[in-house]
Amino acid sequence: MKVTAMRLFPSALFLILLGLPCTAFAQAPGLPPAPAQAAQSPSATMQPALDDLQQVLGSLRPDKWKGPGEVREEASANIDSIHRDLQGTLPSLLASADAAPNSVAQILPAFRNIEALYDVLLRVTEAGNLFAPNEQKQALEQTRAKLEDARRSLGERLQALAVAHEKQIHDLQAAVHAMASAPAPACPAPPPATKKRSTRRRPAKKHAPAASKGAAPSH
Numbered sequence: 713m714k715v716t717a718m719r720l721f722p723s724a725l726f727l728i729l730l731g732l733p734c735t736a737f738a739q740a741p742g743l744p745p746a747p748a749q750a751a752q753s754p755s756a757t758m759q760p761a762l763d764d765l766q767q768v769l770g771s772l773r774p775d776k777w778k779g780p781g782e783v784r785e786e787a788s789a790n791i792d793s794i795h796r797d798l799q800g801t802l803p804s805l806l807a808s809a810d811a812a813p814n815s816v817a818q819i820l821p822a823f824r825n826i827e828a829l830y831d832v833l834l835r836v837t838e839a840g841n842l843f844a845p846n847e848q849k850q851a852l853e854q855t856r857a858k859l860e861d862a863r864r865s866l867g868e869r870l871q872a873l874a875v876a877h878e879k880q881i882h883d884l885q886a887a888v889h890a891m892a893s894a895p896a897p898a899c900p901a902p903p904p905a906t907k908k909r910s911t912r913r914r915p916a917k918k919h920a921p922a923a924s925k926g927a928a929p930s931h
Contacts, residue, residue, distance in 0.1 A: 754809040754819055754866055758826065761855070761862035765833065766798050768855040772840070772848055779843035787839045790832050797829055816873050823870055826863050833859060 774787040805822035812818040833856055840852045 753813050754822055754869075755806045757866050757869070758806065758822075758862050761858040762798060762802070764858055765794070765855045768851045769794060771851065772836075772844070774839075774844070777840070777843040777845075779839070783839055783843060787836055790836045794829060794832055794836075797825065801825060802829070814873060816870060816877060819866070819870050819873070823863070823866055826859075826866065830856075830859055830863055 769791050772787075772791060774784045774791065777784050777787070802822065802825055805825050809815075809819045809822045837852045837856045840849050844852065
């Protein structure tokens with residue numbers, strides 16, 4: 713019943729933002745907020761029904777049921793399979809879902825495992841309705857109904873998250889498109905560069921000494 717995680721919503725769209733001018737971000741509308749935190753964790757949704765299921769399965773005695781031997785053997789094998797899943801695979805999947813209660817990729821494996829578990833329980837319940845004593849029939853039907861309600865609640869939570877994430881991506885695409893198509897505001901031209909005056913002093917001109925009075929002219 714182990715299910716691998718699926719990546720439904722890639723984040724590559726955010727790389728588009730790197731190619732936009734910085735002025736576009738000032739004009740962009742606010743990005744949509746992340747989905748609200750779940751009211752309760754996936755484990756809190758499922759655990760009461762799972763605990764009840766484990767208790768009821770422990771009280772069943774399919775080897776004492778009236779019916780063909782192959783039916784009793786199949787019921788015993790299905791009960792053992794559910795026990796192994798409840799004690800082995802499902803707890804780790806629910807722990808991963810609890811760690812990221814707003815992640816579709818983390819909740820989906822646990823949900824699909826519960827769906828498979830419910831199908832096996834349904835086969836046990838059908839066999840019990842035919843061959844089990846009345847008290848075991850009633851116990852099986854009650855625990856099946858509890859598990860069905862719990863898995864429906866988790867499925868509705870999963871669907872709400874998927875819709876919220878899809879809307880978030882749609883809004884982000886619209887925001888990116890608006891930023892890409894909006895004209896960039898005209899930036900003022902920088903002031904012309906002014907020529908700095910040189911602070912170095914020019915050397916003073918040397919004047920020739922004036923001829924002294926009374927000097928004889930040279931021949």
